[in-house]
Amino acid sequence: MTAGLQDITTPGGLLLVLAVLLPVIGLLAGLVLGGRHARSAALVTIAAGLAVALAVADAVLVSGGTLVYLMGGWAPPLGVLLRADGLSAAMMLAAAVVVAGIAVYAGRDFGTARGEPESRRSLAFWLLLLAVWSGLNLVFVTRDLFTGYVALEMLTFAAVPLVCLDGKGETIRAALRYLLFALAGSMLYLLGVFLLYGMYGTVDMALLAERAGPDVTTIAAIALLTLGLAAKTALFPLHLWLPPAHSGAPPAASAILSGLVVKGSWFLVVRIWLDVFPGVVTVTSAELLAAFGAAAILAGNLVALRQQRLKLLVAYSTVAQIGYLFVMFPLAAGLTAAGLDDAPARSAGLLQAVSHALAKAAMFMAAGLIYKSVGHDRIAELAGSARAMPLTLLTFALAGIALMGLPPGGAYAAKKLFFDSTAATGLGWLEVVLNAGAFLTAGYTVLVLAHALRPAGALLKLESRPSRVGELSALALALASLLLGCAAADMIPGASLAGAFTPAGILSALLILAGGVAIAGAFGLQLPWAGRGGGPAAALVALRRLTVAVGVLVVRADGALRQWPVATTTLLLAALAFAAVIAAGT
Amino acid sequence: MMPDTTTLLGLCAAALVGLGLYGLIVHPQPLRKILAFNILGNGIFMICAVIARRGAGAGFGGDPVPQALLITAIVVAFAASALAVATLLRLHGETGDTSIAPEAPAGGKTGGH
Numbered sequence: 172m173t174a175g176l177q178d179i180t181t182p183g184g185l186l187l188v189l190a191v192l193l194p195v196i197g198l199l200a201g202l203v204l205g206g207r208h209a210r211s212a213a214l215v216t217i218a219a220g221l222a223v224a225l226a227v228a229d230a231v232l233v234s235g236g237t238l239v240y241l242m243g244g245w246a247p248p249l250g251v252l253l254r255a256d257g258l259s260a261a262m263m264l265a266a267a268v269v270v271a272g273i274a275v276y277a278g279r280d281f282g283t284a285r286g287e288p289e290s291r292r293s294l295a296f297w298l299l300l301l302a303v304w305s306g307l308n309l310v311f312v313t314r315d316l317f318t319g320y321v322a323l324e325m326l327t328f329a330a331v332p333l334v335c336l337d338g339k340g341e342t343i344r345a346a347l348r349y350l351l352f353a354l355a356g357s358m359l360y361l362l363g364v365f366l367l368y369g370m371y372g373t374v375d376m377a378l379l380a381e382r383a384g385p386d387v388t389t390i391a392a393i394a395l396l397t398l399g400l401a402a403k404t405a406l407f408p409l410h411l412w413l414p415p416a417h418s419g420a421p422p423a424a425s426a427i428l429s430g431l432v433v434k435g436s437w438f439l440v441v442r443i444w445l446d447v448f449p450g451v452v453t454v455t456s457a458e459l460l461a462a463f464g465a466a467a468i469l470a471g472n473l474v475a476l477r478q479q480r481l482k483l484l485v486a487y488s489t490v491a492q493i494g495y496l497f498v499m500f501p502l503a504a505g506l507t508a509a510g511l512d513d514a515p516a517r518s519a520g521l522l523q524a525v526s527h528a529l530a531k532a533a534m535f536m537a538a539g540l541i542y543k544s545v546g547h548d549r550i551a552e553l554a555g556s557a558r559a560m561p562l563t564l565l566t567f568a569l570a571g572i573a574l575m576g577l578p579p580g581g582a583y584a585a586k587k588l589f590f591d592s593t594a595a596t597g598l599g600w601l602e603v604v605l606n607a608g609a610f611l612t613a614g615y616t617v618l619v620l621a622h623a624l625r626p627a628g629a630l631l632k633l634e635s636r637p638s639r640v641g642e643l644s645a646l647a648l649a650l651a652s653l654l655l656g657c658a659a660a661d662m663i664p665g666a667s668l669a670g671a672f673t674p675a676g677i678l679s680a681l682l683i684l685a686g687g688v689a690i691a692g693a694f695g696l697q698l699p700w701a702g703r704g705g706g707p708a709a710a711l712v713a714l715r716r717l718t719v720a721v722g723v724l725v726v727r728a729d730g731a732l733r734q735w736p737v738a739t740t741t742l743l744l745a746a747l748a749f750a751a752v753i754a755a756g757t
Numbered sequence: 758m759m760p761d762t763t764t765l766l767g768l769c770a771a772a773l774v775g776l777g778l779y780g781l782i783v784h785p786q787p788l789r790k791i792l793a794f795n796i797l798g799n800g801i802f803m804i805c806a807v808i809a810r811r812g813a814g815a816g817f818g819g820d821p822v823p824q825a826l827l828i829t830a831i832v833v834a835f836a837a838s839a840l841a842v843a844t845l846l847r848l849h850g851e852t853g854d855t856s857i858a859p860e861a862p863a864g865g866k867t868g869g870h
Contacts, residue, residue, distance in 0.1 A: 249822070317826050324833045328840055335844070340852035347787055347844045348857045354794050354837050355781055361830055362774070362801045368823055369808035735857070739782040 183230050184240035187253040187312045189223045190263060194305035198298050206289030210282055213297040217267075217274050220304065224267035231260035232662070247375035252314045258521055259311040262438060265525040266307050268651065269430050269532050270300065275644040276536050277423035292336050296424065302329035303427055310435045316364045316396070316447075317374045319439050320357065323403060327353045330432045333424040334416045345415035348735075352412045355739060356402030356436075359746065363395035376447045385451045385757035393451060394750035396443055397460070398742055403436035406497060407467030408741050410490050411733035417489060418482040422539020425482070429489045430532035434524050437496050441520060444500055449507050453756030456749055457504035458598075460497050463745075465604040467494025472611030473725045476618065476694040481538045481548035484615055488534070491608065492527045492574065495582070496520065498601050502589060505596030518663045519588040522655065526581025529652035530573035536645035537567040540637040550619055551697040555627025557620070562642045564623050566649045571616030573652035575609050575687075577680045578671030581655030588665055613687025614694060621691065621699040693718035767807045773800030787848075787857050791841045798834045802827055 197216025201209035230238055238260075242251040255263070277300075281293040306326035313319050327350070334346040368374055370389060371382045383389050398409075405413035417429050444452055444460075471491030478484040499520035503513040540563045542548040545556055557564040576582035586605060593602050660668045670676050692698060693715060731737060777797025781790055805827045812820030849855050 317829075321829065321833060324837065328836065331840065331844070335847075338847075338851065340848065343844060343848040343851055344857055347841065347848055350837075350841055350844060351781075351787065351790050351794070351857070354841070355797075357837070358777075358794065358797050358801055361798075362804065365801060365805045365808060365823070365826070368805075368826070369811070372812065372820075372822075374826070735785070736782050739778075743778065743782075 179239065180241045180244075181236070181239045183226070184238050184253070186223055186227050186230070187238055187240045187255055190220065190227065190308040190312065191253075191305055193220045193223060194301040194308070198301040198305070201294070201298050201301070206291070206294035207283050209294045209297040210278070213301055214274060216301060217271050217304075221267045221271055224264045227255055228260045228264045231255050231257055232264075247315065248373035248378055251318055252375065253312040254314045255312050258438075258441070258517060261521055261525060262311045262434070263308055265528050266304065266311070266431055266434075269426075269528050269648065270304050272529075272644045272648045273423050273426050273430075273532060273536075274300065276426070276641045279638045279641060280421065280423055292338075295332060296336060296421075299329045299333050299424075300427060303333070303432060307431060307435050310438055314376045315374045316367065316376065316379075316439075316443075319442075320361055320364060323360070323400075323436055323439065324357060326432055326435045327357070327403065330428055333428060334420045336421050336424055337419075339419075341415070342419040345412070345419050349412035349416045352409075352735075352738070353403050355742065356399040356409075358399070359395045359402070359742070360399030363392040363399065366392040366395070376442060380447050380449075383448055383451055385753075387754065389448070389451060390750050390753045390757070393443065393448055393753060394746045397440060397749055398746040400436040400440045400443075401463070401745070402742055404433050404440070404493055404496075405490065406463050406493055407470055407490055408463075408732040409738055409745075410467070410471075410493075411735065411738040413490055414483060414486045414733075417486040417535075418480065422482075422535050422542065425486075425539070426532035426535040429486070429535055430528040433489070433493060434496075434528060437493070437524065440497075441499075441517075445503050445513060445517065449504075449513070451753070451757070452504060453753055454501060454504045454508050454596075455756050456752045457501040459749065459752050461501045461598075461601055464494035464497030465601060467491055467497070468604055468608040469611070470725055470729060472608060472615065473694060473722055474729050475615045476611065476690070477696050477722050477726050479549055479551060479696055481541060481550050481553075481619065482535075484550065484619065485531070485534050485538050488574065488612070488615065489531060491612070492531065495523050495527070495585075495605075495608065498589065498605065499523070501598055501601065502592055502596055505598065506592065509596065515588045515592045515665055518659075518665075519585040522581045522585035522588070522659055522663075526573060526585065526652050526655050529581075529648045529655065530570040533566055533645045533649035533652065534570040534574070536641065536648070537563050537570065540641055540645065541567075544633045544635055544637045545631070546634040550622050551699075553619070553623045554625040554699075555623075555631030557623040558626070559631040559633050560637050560642075562646060563637050564620065566642065566646045567623075568616065568620055569646070569649040569653055571612065571620075573649060573655075575612045575616065575683060576605075577609075577683060578676065579656035579660075579668050580653045581659060582652075583671065584656040584659040584663070584668070587667075587670075588663070591665055609683050610686040610690050611694075613683050614690030617684070617687040618691040618695045618699075622697075625699050694722045696722075763807050763810050766803060766810075770800045770803035770807060773797070773803060776800075785856070785858070787841070787845050787855055791838055791845070794841075795834070795838060798830075802831060802834075805830070 201212040238255040240253040281296045306322050309322035331346050331350045335342040402409045417425050468491050471487050475484045475487035499516045503516035506513045573580040576586045777793050780793025805823050809819040809823040
């Protein structure tokens with residue numbers, strides 16, 4: 172890399188500063204204007220920020236350039252450089268779209284009507300939404316590890332109060348647990364950053380990539396950085412804080428936390444493994460990272476199937492989906508080791524992240540609408556809800572289909588990119604896990620829909636009609652996730668949908684749905700079709716007893732792993748394991 | 758042979774990091790966890806200070822860049838502690854206890870109406 176050439180502020184570089192600062196300006200304006208007008212300030216800011224994200228996407232993704240901004244005209248290693256490449260621009264655009272969707276959705280929950288007293292809850296929501304957005308944009312454009320630390324802390328400090336907006340004791344407990352565990356992760360990350368500075372005299376990513384070699388300190392630093400970030404991302408088994416935090420928050424806040432916040436720390440892992448130390452990390456260590464992801468996919472999905480509350484089910488689905496974000500690393504490392512371009516791995520990871528951000532935000536929004544309208548979110552008691560609120564359940568189904576990775580979703584395109592490259596890198600075992608994950612995801616989606624589609628004795632009495640605007644914004648995000656594959660087919664080589672709508676493609680999609688029904692029947696906590704007819708055959712009952720035993724076992728194991736001392740010890744042991752594996756390979 | 762000051766301070770920093778991590782893992786009370794987080798943080802800050810000292814040159818007592826990083830990190834960690842203590846106070850005010858142990862494992866009996 173020629174450091175001299177890229178260290179010039181490009182025309183349009185100011186857009187990156189705007190992307191970070193506009194939300195802060197909106198936040199301050201909202202704070203001054205107060206609770207009644209914070210929402211208007213936020214909406215104006217979001218419209219402006221969306222325009223900035225589009226302009227960045229136009230400059231980077233359409234015109235194929237990069238945007239660079241040197242803060243104060245100082246070049247690294249002394250100065251701080253902001254740069255947007257394709258990855259940053261796509262994530263910024265996705266974040267802007269999700270933030271806009273959430274803002275439209277939250278209008279009714281967090282608006283202050285005329286004559287109503289101002290509430291701290293709604294003021295805090297709008298300000299924190301903007302704060303999260305600013306922190307995320309900084310993560311996406313920063314090119315030095317220390318600014319990354321500051322950005323992640325901004326993100327965490329904004330995310331933690333979002334968990335306990337309602338002020339209930341249980342949510343404050345969840346928020347505090349989240350904060351303390353995230354802080355443990357931050358400290359590991361910070362230690363890694365300082366160690367790297369001590370070795371190489373810089374924290375700039377490009378300079379580190381030039382200077383770094385496989386010595387003990389660097390390897391220790393990589394392990395600390397990775398595990399610190401994994402703790403903040405809630406990569407299984409470091410997920411103790413995620414289920415209660417994401418399920419206890421108000422739905423709009425859950426959508427922010429699940430859709431966007433976890434992507435921030437994941438994005439820095441991508442930077443570190445693919446951009447900063449591609450020559451130091453080994454394929455085996457990347458496979459270890461993916462093994463955590465594979466465990467997340469299997470355990471998260473199985474525990475989701477055993478939940479009685481819809482919001483907890485969706486939260487555990489996030490635990491599983493975070494696993495999908497980490498399967499890209501061995502693919503990238505394998506391609507790099509084989510002397511090939513790691514672009515397919517980048518595209519696959521990016522598509523997975525964007526697709527999940529859109530679909531999971533939509534799913535939490537739908538779950539929130541169900542909770543508010545039906546008055547509870549007990550899955551077994553949702554009978555009749557599909558008839559009472561069809562649009563909401565359609566949104567839930569579409570989001571589920573997007574998460575399963577059926578065509579033409581973004582996750583489908585991601586999987587296709589992944590499978591097309593596994594032959595070159597020998598990652599057959601991950602292929603198996605990804606396919607199993609699709610069946611399990613189909614399982615809990617089918618389970619919820621089967622309960623919701625069951626006819627109620629009388630017409631279900633809704634406590635309130637779901638807000639039409641809320642339903643439509645959730646539907647729009649779910650559709651965006653489902654149509655992402657079409658956009659990817661045009662822009663990303665190898666992500667074509669050509670095979671998706673052939674007979675074989677349609678058959679495999681139907682197979683996943685049929686497998687979902689079987690999985691739901693095998694592992695589901697309460698079956699919608701239980702207690703009807705003459706009862707199933709004895710062999711099926713025995714099988715079900717076995718699968719339920721497996722499910723209960725996984726739930727127990729998950730409960731044990733979510734104990735604080737276990738999770739923190741795992742964090743340290745995993746850091747040691749990473750350091751050992753990388754050191755053994757070099 | 759006496760170890761030089763930076764090595765000695767580095768070892769002290771490592772000891773602080775170890776103490777902080779130990780406290781963070783074993784103490785169930787959140788306030789102790791916050792204190793342990795601060796001890797851990799101070800150990801890490803001290804490592805940074807040692808790095809600054811070792812990088813001294815051009816007539817300075819230390820490399821100014823890690824010192825700048827250090828002061829930023831201290832501010833961030835201070836804000837984190839303040840947020841954690843405020844949340845803890847709120848938790849105590851709301852529930853009367855300060856345990857952050859997870860709720861009873863999910864998947865039990867169906868709750869009543």
